[in-house]
Amino acid sequence: xxxxxxxxxxxxxxxxxxxxxxxxxxxxxxxxxxxxxxxxxxxxxxxxxxxxxxxxxxxxxxxxxxxxxxxxxxxxxxxxxxxxxxxxxxxxxxxxxxxxxxxxxxxxxxxxxxxxxxxxxxxxxxxxxxxxxxxxxxxx
Amino acid sequence: xxxxxxxxxxxxxxxxxxxxxxxxxxxxxxxxxxxxxxxxxxxxxxxxxxxxxxxxxxxxxxxxxxxxxxxxxxxxxxxxxxxxxxxxxxxxxxxxxxxxxxxxxxxxxxxxxxxxxxxxxxxxxxxxxxxxxxxxxxxxxxxxxxxxxxxxxxxxxxxxxxxxxxxxxxxxxxxxxx
Numbered sequence: 001x002x003x004x005x006x007x008x009x010x011x012x013x014x015x016x017x018x019x020x021x022x023x024x025x026x027x028x029x030x031x032x033x034x035x036x037x038x039x040x041x042x043x044x045x046x047x048x049x050x051x052x053x054x055x056x057x058x059x060x061x062x063x064x065x066x067x068x069x070x071x072x073x074x075x076x077x078x079x080x081x082x083x084x085x086x087x088x089x090x091x092x093x094x095x096x097x098x099x100x101x102x103x104x105x106x107x108x109x110x111x112x113x114x115x116x117x118x119x120x121x122x123x124x125x126x127x128x129x130x131x132x133x134x135x136x137x138x139x140x
Numbered sequence: 141x142x143x144x145x146x147x148x149x150x151x152x153x154x155x156x157x158x159x160x161x162x163x164x165x166x167x168x169x170x171x172x173x174x175x176x177x178x179x180x181x182x183x184x185x186x187x188x189x190x191x192x193x194x195x196x197x198x199x200x201x202x203x204x205x206x207x208x209x210x211x212x213x214x215x216x217x218x219x220x221x222x223x224x225x226x227x228x229x230x231x232x233x234x235x236x237x238x239x240x241x242x243x244x245x246x247x248x249x250x251x252x253x254x255x256x257x258x259x260x261x262x263x264x265x266x267x268x269x270x271x272x273x274x275x276x277x278x279x280x281x282x283x284x285x286x287x288x289x290x291x292x293x294x295x296x297x298x299x300x301x302x303x304x305x306x307x308x309x310x311x312x313x314x315x316x317x318x
């Protein structure tokens with residue numbers, strides 16, 4: 001099945017390839033694998049702790065063209081969104097935007113999973129920081 | 141012969157992970173001789189169709205059972221274990237390590253170096269995972285019914301094996317499947 005122009009465009013010029021500092025408190029890292037095909041995707045977000053807006057997003061993947069295109073598009077969509085808005089990104093929107101063929105839908109699922117994992121990682125870091133600042137009330 | 145017989149029955153082998161691969165080969169060869177088109181040239185269309193179908197299912201049984209990874213995938217599905225789509229979780233440190241190996245591979249490639257060491261390392265890792273899978277199947281086969289957690293555990297190992305395979309395919313420069 002031929003790939004859409006949008007897939008090829010992201011594949012040839014992937015946006016936001018690279019890494020952010022895993023250890024930074026403002027950075028959430030999602031590392032997920034798609035065992036159906038063996039693809040692995042690392043997606044990172046850098047969140048402004050005051051506004052909750054995602055200021056930067058990066059990805060690295062070893063995977064097929066559709067995995068690269070899905071991740072590239074996902075990082076573009078993430079920038080400028082709040083964490084809550086980012087949680088709403090669905091793989092079906094990626095499928096639609098890129099016109100992914102049915103056998104490549106799992107690549108978009110991988111991207112959605114990575115977004116969720118990155119947000120979860122960011123939120124866990126915030127909880128840890130909050131716990132340190134104000135110790136949890138007993139029984140609360 | 142039942143049309144829905146499983147691959148183990150098809151080759152007359154006991155349903156377990158550890159099987160003699162030479163025996164798979166022998167049984168395959170013995171059966172394929174029986175269905176060889178040269179012996180059925182003058183047969184009716186219906187008979188020829190039957191022979192073609194039998195050959196196809198025999199080939200499928202053979203390619204599935206002779207390969208440890210495919211055999212494990214198949215056996216897990218027979219046992220009702222989760223598919224790769226149902227149980228996707230993989231160990232984070234493993235995924236990180238795969239990511240790093242991938243980066244290492246790109247660096248070696250860019251520098252025009254040899255990838256043979258990395259390839260041997262990945263093949264070693266793959267063997268370790270498969271050996272682990274073999275011992276897990278052996279444990280399951282020694283008890284009346286497998287526990288769901290044991291099946292999930294095998295699935296995770298097979299997910300890791302597939303990820304290593306994917307990296308090896310990339311390292312060897314085999315064209316992407318899609």
